[in-house]
Amino acid sequence: MNEEMKCLRCGGTNLKPSELQSTGKIYSCPKDAKLTAVLTTGAVMHAYICFDCGHVDLVVDPEKAKSLAKVP
Ligand SMILES: [Zn+2]
Numbered sequence: 001m002n003e004e005m006k007c008l009r010c011g012g013t014n015l016k017p018s019e020l021q022s023t024g025k026i027y028s029c030p031k032d033a034k035l036t037a038v039l040t041t042g043a044v045m046h047a048y049i050c051f052d053c054g055h056v057d058l059v060v061d062p063e064k065a066k067s068l069a070k071v072p
Contacts, residue, residue, distance in 0.1 A: 012052030020047050030069035
């Protein structure tokens with residue numbers, strides 16, 4: 001993520017990286033994931049908090065997500 005991120009909800013620019021809290025990292029795995037991806041972790045999710053409206057934006061590395069999915 002770059003410094004020019006805007007909040008998808010309010011358009012504010014007061015966003016900071018954060019982490020979702022759990023007993024471990026949270027991953028996202030495409031529904032059409034390759035078998036090898038299903039047996040391993042998915043793409044780690046990163047969160048950004050908007051300090052103007054409280055919106056939390058979740059993103060994964062698109063290249064990692066593509067490598068897990070059955071997409072070209
Ligand atoms: Zn916002």
